[in-house]
Amino acid sequence: MSKPFLSLQNLTKRFQAPKGGEALTVFENVNLGIEKGEFVCIIGHSGCGKSTILNILAGLDEPTEGAVIMNGKEVSGPSLDRGIVFQNYSLLPWLSALKNVTFAVQARYKSWSKKQVHDHSMKYLEMVGLAGGAELRKPSQLSGGMRQRVSIARAFAIQPELLLLDEPFGALDALTRGSIQDELIRIWSGSDQTVFMITHDVDEAILLADRILLMTNGPYARVAESVQVDIPRPRERANIIHHSDYYDIRNHLVEFLATRSKALAGKQEEGTPSEPSIVRFGAHGVVSGPKDNRKPATSPVE
Amino acid sequence: MLASLNARALVLSLVLLAVFLGLWEAASPKQQLAGELTEYELLMGGAEPKAAVPPPSDVIAKAWEELSNPFYDAGPNDKGIGIQIGYSLYRVLSGYFLAAAIAIPVGFLIGMSPLMYKALDPFIQVLRPISPLAWMPLALFVIQDSQASAIFVIFICSIWPMLINTAFGVAGVRKDWVNVARTHELGPLKTAWIVILPAAAPTILTGMRISIGIAWLVIVAAEMLVGGTGIGYYVWNEWNNLDLTSVVFSILMIGVVGMLLDTAFAYCARLVQYQE
Ligand SMILES: Nc1ncnc2c1ncn2[C@@H]1O[C@H](COP(=O)(O)OP(=O)(O)O)[C@@H](O)[C@H]1O
Numbered sequence: 001m002s003k004p005f006l007s008l009q010n011l012t013k014r015f016q017a018p019k020g021g022e023a024l025t026v027f028e029n030v031n032l033g034i035e036k037g038e039f040v041c042i043i044g045h046s047g048c049g050k051s052t053i054l055n056i057l058a059g060l061d062e063p064t065e066g067a068v069i070m071n072g073k074e075v076s077g078p079s080l081d082r083g084i085v086f087q088n089y090s091l092l093p094w095l096s097a098l099k100n101v102t103f104a105v106q107a108r109y110k111s112w113s114k115k116q117v118h119d120h121s122m123k124y125l126e127m128v129g130l131a132g133g134a135e136l137r138k139p140s141q142l143s144g145g146m147r148q149r150v151s152i153a154r155a156f157a158i159q160p161e162l163l164l165l166d167e168p169f170g171a172l173d174a175l176t177r178g179s180i181q182d183e184l185i186r187i188w189s190g191s192d193q194t195v196f197m198i199t200h201d202v203d204e205a206i207l208l209a210d211r212i213l214l215m216t217n218g219p220y221a222r223v224a225e226s227v228q229v230d231i232p233r234p235r236e237r238a239n240i241i242h243h244s245d246y247y248d249i250r251n252h253l254v255e256f257l258a259t260r261s262k263a264l265a266g267k268q269e270e271g272t273p274s275e276p277s278i279v280r281f282g283a284h285g286v287v288s289g290p291k292d293n294r295k296p297a298t299s300p301v302e
Numbered sequence: 303m304l305a306s307l308n309a310r311a312l313v314l315s316l317v318l319l320a321v322f323l324g325l326w327e328a329a330s331p332k333q334q335l336a337g338e339l340t341e342y343e344l345l346m347g348g349a350e351p352k353a354a355v356p357p358p359s360d361v362i363a364k365a366w367e368e369l370s371n372p373f374y375d376a377g378p379n380d381k382g383i384g385i386q387i388g389y390s391l392y393r394v395l396s397g398y399f400l401a402a403a404i405a406i407p408v409g410f411l412i413g414m415s416p417l418m419y420k421a422l423d424p425f426i427q428v429l430r431p432i433s434p435l436a437w438m439p440l441a442l443f444v445i446q447d448s449q450a451s452a453i454f455v456i457f458i459c460s461i462w463p464m465l466i467n468t469a470f471g472v473a474g475v476r477k478d479w480v481n482v483a484r485t486h487e488l489g490p491l492k493t494a495w496i497v498i499l500p501a502a503a504p505t506i507l508t509g510m511r512i513s514i515g516i517a518w519l520v521i522v523a524a525e526m527l528v529g530g531t532g533i534g535y536y537v538w539n540e541w542n543n544l545d546l547t548s549v550v551f552s553i554l555m556i557g558v559v560g561m562l563l564d565t566a567f568a569y570c571a572r573l574v575q576y577q578e
């Protein structure tokens with residue numbers, strides 16, 4: 001079996017309590033593999049440790065135990081191969097929107113001329129709908145949604161192998177959100193980029209992801225299930241709801257968030273599998289039978 | 303009538319100024335003519351021109367005279383106000399920029415490194431409250447030059463606010479912004495230049511503005527001690543000449559120059575200000 005592009009091996013994160021007290025174990029023994037080119041969403045309640053995982057993948061934070069391997073190399077420290085859209089945008093407030101992108105592009109493509117850097121940055125800003133003067137404004141003069149778009153343009157413009165998105169569309173209105181989701185899918189499908197995205201939005205996850213990871217509540221959170229989304233692409237917002245798998249998947253996700261995220265929470269006993277169980281629907285034949293009897297089938301770990 | 307707040311404030315300022323000058327003028331004792339003096343006053347020496355706080359009209363006349371020819375130089379004890387202020391500014395700015403050249407890099411270092419912060423903190427805490435003029439004897443003895451000693455005193459008084467504010471500003475740069483630098487693999491110099499310096503600039507500029515204010519306060523006292531040239535010496539010299547009109551005029555000039563320095567730094571501070 002070939003090694004996946006990105007693998008999380010026995011990842012554990014504990015935060016030391018301020019004074020003496022017991023350390024907070026956010027998650028323990030997380031094992032995951034993500035293939036090159038995959039689009040993976042992770043869903044879980046607030047505070048379960050999604051951002052913590054993402055920060056470790058980014059190399060900004062270190063796991064207490066375990067390791068992240070990307071391309072056969074252990075992740076140690078941040079890199080331009082991993083682009084990040086932070087939950088709070090993290091734009092530099094003293095730079096214009098354009099400069100917030102150009103400095104990143106310049107850092108990525110050191111040999112490029114000023115003009116190349118500018119044109120490349122503008123291309124991505126236009127892609128997220130920020131042009132025609134708005135790019136010259138400072139972040140404080142932009143709305144939350146516009147700031148988020150600058151931050152997205154910055155991450156995309158450096159064309160990283162792995163895109164890490166922390167609730168990137170949270171601050172956007174439905175219309176903008178839709179158009180940027182489309183843009184994200186367009187950019188992603190035209191490249192061999194891998195995407196790891198945190199979201200709260202079940203429909204967004206089904207629309208975008210190849211696979212949806214479900215995280216239980218913390219502390220001792222786990223990635224309990226990995227739901228395969230086999231709805232063919234390109235997926236249209238308007239049509240996807242007519243796909244036979246759509247509501248099966250959606251109900252499964254909603255039900256997980258409503259009940260099982262809590263039920264499965266807490267410290268696991270030694271020896272329980274530390275990899276998420278894989279859940280599939282529909283065409284792949286694992287689920288069949290009368291609707292009232294519908295239970296997600298779980299297949300053994302690959 | 304709906305005048306803007308600024309316009310109304312200006313009018314009020316002018317009224318207050320006029321009232322103040324009027325009261326001052328009225329309160330100033332007129333030099334009486336000798337013929338009107340009583341015998342008693344004559345005996346008491348009242349015929350001598352008495353040193354008194356001059357009325358504003360005299361000060362304005364003096365200002366007009368001085369400012370119409372500020373750069374004349376008629377020997378060590380008689381130089382134009384422009385030349386005196388020039389000397390003071392030269393000392394203040396050389397001591398000040400020398401201090402900035404040390405305080406800002408060292409402040410950066412302290413702000414970046416908690417170890418250096420803790421190690422240097424006791425020294426800063428002890429040295430900072432020392433009155434700059436207390437250094438004067440030591441400076442005169444070690445440097446053996448009164449001009450350089452004055453510059454040293456400016457240096458030592460302006461270094462602390464800049465050092466502390468730089469360290470404070472650098473240490474307080476938001477972690478998110480440092481993470482932006484890290485994820486873009488910026489080296490230490492680029493991180494300092496692209497992220498830390500602009501992020502800390504408003505705090506650093508605040509320190510620089512406090513420093514220039516202190517430096518201008520201290521130079522007057524320092525020049526009274528070292529003598530020779532400068533606006534501080536000028537005040538003291540005119541006092542010795544009992545020329546109170548010149549004393550009042552130079553006090554006003556000290557205020558005006560101080561205000562201009564502060565305005566210049568406030569302007570620079572606005573340039574680096576950003577809104578989160
Ligand atoms: N630097 C930190 N120190 C201590 N606890 C932290 C720190 N960062 C996060 N936590 C805790 O870890 C848990 C997971 O946080 P986070 O990953 O931000 O959750 P989310 O899934 O909402 O992104 C939370 O309980 C949070 O309080």
Ligand SMILES: [Mg+2]
Pocket residue numbers: 050051052087166
């Ligand atoms: Mg989060």
